[in-house]
Amino acid sequence: MDHDERAAIRTEGHDPDHPAVSHALDQVKHALRLYRHLAWTFTKDDLDGVSVPRRTN
Numbered sequence: 001m002d003h004d005e006r007a008a009i010r011t012e013g014h015d016p017d018h019p020a021v022s023h024a025l026d027q028v029k030h031a032l033r034l035y036r037h038l039a040w041t042f043t044k045d046d047l048d049g050v051s052v053p054r055r056t057n
Helices: 003-011 019-034 036-041
Strands: none
Touching (some): 003 019, 019 036
């Protein structure tokens, strides 16, 4: 967990050193990795006219 993540967790009133917080953060990161490809499948119509930048790699 980096400094920004720890600060954000503290701002929400939680203890970043609590094992449940670390476990929950790991679950969120895992879910985001599993579904990261979906963000690039939306069209402008799906996003209310806001286009998603194209990947350059």
